[in-house]
Amino acid sequence: MPTQEKLQDTGHMESGDARNTEAGQGYLPRRLAGLNSASHAANGPREMIMDVRALTLAYGSKVALKDVNISFLKNQITALIGPSGCGKSTLLRCLNRLNDLVDSVTLKGQIMFNGMDIYDPIINISELRKRVGMVFQKPNPFPKTVYENVAYGPRIHGVGRKGELDGMVEECLKSAALWDEVKDRLHDSALGLSGGQQQRLCIARALAVKPDILLMDEPCSALDPISTSKIEDLMVDLKSRYTIIIVTHNMQQASRVSDYTGFMLLGEMIEFNDTPKIFQGPKDKRTEDYITGRFG
């Protein structure tokens, strides 16, 4: 796979594989529970793109994630739900190593992406983040023009030609269902857009670097219902080309858009399964309590 060579220098596949097998004991049953579902059987076998293995993370002495195992499947939307402070955002930020920015963080376990541990020191973080894009809770466009916002990623990855950039900007804005609204104001400040437009611009910006995975950290929490439904429609559209992992507080949203749902509580992955199964027949009492609104 050519992408693998980009991400990792040659000669390290072996060690990655070795770890793969030795860590493969504890998490397997729970992971397979999700894979052997009815919907899975109907759609044929899925390819796993990212696999979190026994991940434990602490900020200083405060443990934020405890022995988390979860697999993300290609071209599927996986939702992470749970009460505030349960570690779902932390987990998401581990997937593109944004947690590296925090000085006091310590981490155990592995996150396999295309057969490599992304926390391996040989991993090029820029390349990883390019392939695992992120959309944040609050729309955070750069204080530049709409065009420059989308072109930012391609530019830092070496696309300089005007014609090529123009094409990419248009394509990404179209993918983010924003093109028709901003095509006449590409060179106006992005800060003049509405909140929902800004968030779709952030999605377009993330798409511009051609990621494999799109991480979305409560992307609709700062938006009104109409903007929210636009972004939800967009997620479903994007599913055919990208793998989407979304953290949300909104259980209706999770049930509407996602194929798989993981429920987290106090840093632990309590239950992970097909979305219909989680919402209709949760196996764990705590999941049921949360979904039915008894706490959280």
Next chain:
Amino acid sequence: MKELYRTGDPLIWLTGGALAFSLLMVVGLIALIMYNGLGFFWPKDIVRYTLADGRQVMGQLSEREEIPQFGEGKKEPLWRIKVKQGNRDLYGADFIWINEADIKTEEKPAAAIVLERREWGDFIGVIKAVKDGATAIAAEPAEGWKALTGALAGQRRLFEEARALERDEVGAISYDQEKLRLANRALKLKGAKDDDPRITANLAGIDKLHKDYEAVMERVGAIRAKLTWTVVLTGAGGVEKELPLYMIVRAVKPNELSVFGKAGVYLSKIWEFISADPRESNTEGGVFPAIFGTVLMVMVMSVAVTPMGVLGAFYLREYARQGVFVSAVRIAVNNLAGVPSIVFGVFGVGFFIYFVGGSIDSLFFPEALPTPTYGTGGILWASLTLALLTVPVVIVATEEGLAAIPRNLREASLGLGATKFETMWRVVLPAVMPSILTGLILAMARAAGEVAPLMITGVVKLAPSLPIDGYFPFLHMERKFMHLGFHIYDVGFQSPNVDAARPMVYTTTLLLLGIVLALNLSAIVIRNKLKKKFATSAV
């Protein structure tokens, strides 16, 4: 009472009152400076006072004050006036105090004129005769005035021509001579013998330049020979004075001038003030070299302080591991802003001038020693000293700007695969630019007003030449320079003729305020443009 306290109204009055008081002080200060400074150039009428004892005084009224009286009982107030009588060479002083009670008559003679001279200040009197050499041209005030104004421009042009020859051509010759002399010294330092062909060639060059010099001086002499016009004037009290025309800078007949005519004189005096070199130990003429020195110094300071401060702030905020040490550094930097400026001046002398400048001299200019080149005060060292003085301001402003940039903006960039450096360069730096400029504005305001450290690092009372001229390398950073702040101090408090100089203090102060304002305004305009461009207000 308690109710009133709870409404908060007293606080509004208190805060509003404090603001009004501060504004009043600032406005009052500016008004005082403007009143005293702007009136200085207005040509006042000439009055002839005849005193009770028969003495005559002719001059321009400049001040009136009450005479303090002692003893019992209420008395009629007594006043005295200060008259600018000019003619310092004849009377010994420019100003004279007269008790109003002593004045018998006062009149405004139409024929009275004021001559601004190159030396000895103003002459106030009446024309008796105008002569060209020995031939009399006019012998009566009205005719004399016509002849004087007719010939004045021509004579002055000749004088300026001679001066320009002396300054430019003789200046160029001495510059070349000095270069050859230094070249010879450098050769000898390297061990060349006296009969080395290069040395003899240089000596021949010096001789040739000396001949050039004599030729130029001959031309100057020829021009000077044409400066034959003189004017004979009568001052108050019947004293007479013969004055060569070329010594006159400006001739004004204020009693016959209309308001517009006076306004014309006023504007021409203001123009002279900002565009000409000073005369008469800085009490007359212009302050152009001081304006130039101030602006150039502030610019050099800005060029030095901005990168230093910005890089320092970036390291402190973005790269350094936050902890006790960084906090200590931050406190130290903040306290640096409170160190008395003269301390920085002393450091500038000790470090920049003696150590750095001395090392440069011994490495690059050994042939000029013992005359120092960089090892003495100069505009470069003064600017660097001020840059050190103002660097905390830039660091603090930039750090605050960096802290205010939302974290999610950086994460957005990092999340797209940008490295930390790319994020810094493309997102953080543009967004923090307005803060950097704010710091720079504060630094410039502080630097333009600072005098103490400059006095010992390169500012002089009268600089022989500007730091920029036509000789390679055009910008002479080692030269001493003049500065408006020091000029104010010098004119106001070190001048031999305080009465004449005091109004100059106000005009110069006004000018300094104007320059600081102009520098700040330009920086503010740039900052606002940038702010509009990088306005950060997501959602």
